[in-house]
Amino acid sequence: MLAIKGGKIYTMSQKKVIEEGVIFIEEGKIVDVVERTEIPKDVEVIDAGGKYIFPGFIDAHCHIGLFEEGVGAIGEDGNEWTDPITPHLRAIDAVNPSDIAFKDALEGGVTAVFTGPGSANVIGGQSAALKTYGRVVDEMIIKSPAGLKIAFGENPKRVYGEQKKSPATRMATAALLRETLYKARNYKQKKEKTKEGEVFEIDIKMEILCEVLEKKLPLRAHAHRADDIMTAIRIAKEFNVDLVIEHCTEGHLIADKIAEYGVPAVVGPSLTSRSKYELKNLTFKTPGILANKGVKVAIMTDHPVIPIQYLPLLAALAVKEGMKEEDALLAITKNAAEIIGISDRVGSLEKGKDADIVIWDRFPFDLMAKPIMVLINGEIVLKK
Known part of the structure; x- marks a missing residue:
């Protein structure tokens, strides 16, 4: 299992932005998207603290x-x-x-x-x-x-x-x-x-x-x-x-x-x-x-x-x-x-959806914003 923690999570399925939440990923799918929570020790963690997390x-x-x-x-x-x-x-x-x-x-x-x-x-x-x-x-x-x-x-x-x-x-x-x-x-x-x-x-x-x-x-x-x-x-x-x-x-x-x-x-x-x-x-x-x-x-x-x-x-x-x-x-x-x-x-970050996730260094409408990591089906396909 993989977890992306920290950062502002824009699920696009709800208006509320999740501050410093966690996205759990397994076998290419999103298992859960939650607010602050304990992450099991055997889970690989991507720290997105201070970043912006969006669906692809x-x-x-x-x-x-x-x-x-x-x-x-x-x-x-x-x-x-x-x-x-x-x-x-x-x-x-x-x-x-x-x-x-x-x-x-x-x-x-x-x-x-x-x-x-x-x-x-x-x-x-x-x-x-x-x-x-x-x-x-x-x-x-x-x-x-x-x-x-x-x-x-x-x-x-x-x-x-x-x-x-x-x-x-x-x-x-x-x-x-x-x-x-x-x-x-x-x-x-x-x-x-x-x-x-x-x-x-x-x-x-x-x-x-x-x-x-x-x-x-x-x-x-x-x-x-x-x-x-x-x-x-x-x-x-x-x-x-x-x-x-x-x-x-x-x-x-x-x-x-x-x-x-x-x-x-x-x-x-x-x-x-x-x-x-x-x-x-x-x-x-x-x-x-x-x-x-x-x-x-x-x-x-x-x-x-x-x-x-x-x-x-x-x-x-x-x-x-x-x-x-x-x-x-x-x-x-x-x-x-x-x-x-x-x-x-x-199209959104929800349980059961494909783990197509982008971590941005800034809000993506900022002209200077860049993705620092892109995942498709839970696989990291771009990393800066």
Whole structure:
């Protein structure tokens, strides 16, 4: 058994900060989190006195391992530009665990990520939730698939409009998505009516969409503009499927509507220039406005757009622009885990959860703060 003692413990499952508490760890899991207590003599102890202890941070939207750091085009496997409808693609078949960005993630206290395809296609493929430490992707998986990527707005328009193919308009993007969901609904009904012993031809594109229709898998919708956000919500309501809005750049303009429909938002990356028209209303105020309206919010890096190690900085900048500090912390811990669907394992320091723990030398929103120790599954994977 291992014990981490001392320091301020932010469990993220309760508002109270535990002063000089103890976290007991065994076989990669948290056994208990308690206030001052006696530690048995046979227990290995990590002294975190004077430090800050948090659950590992979670990047709720990035492309780590799919757009590799410092490699260029040869390491870009996040967009299949040849077909606008590719639900059968799986992120885990392209993630390279040797991507140096996984080490960068640990340097930023990020122990879990939601990574997946980019936004070139109307339906881009299946994302995965991974730990940020491991030799092979199969050992890093928390949940796969964890979401099905869909995209609205400028990106699919540009990619296929330049090829003189559909979709070249927002209308066509929405129409292609609807058409595919109708096909999936018909496929599902036909499969359910197939009698035992009859041959049924499996379509792997339709199989994953059936999971969406059965609410086993959410749609993760790339949408910046307010009208694109509402189109995503409209289609999700039409087919009664779960939805997460990603980027949500103009979410602050319709925060009440997003809250009304109960759709969570993964906001960012806000530390960029307004490089295209649909980013004209980009602001760090967005996550705070959404959270204040009751929207469940996570904050993203969209790595490699913003290097993944700067996730805590993005949350801090949201606080600078009005987000409550507690909401910003939740946006990179508990909320992120709940939105991804992995809160049974990570996102807070609680009995039975994975021992993914970061010890910080200062409060992590301090610009000078650094992790001095990172544990994943109870194993020390970074030590300063």
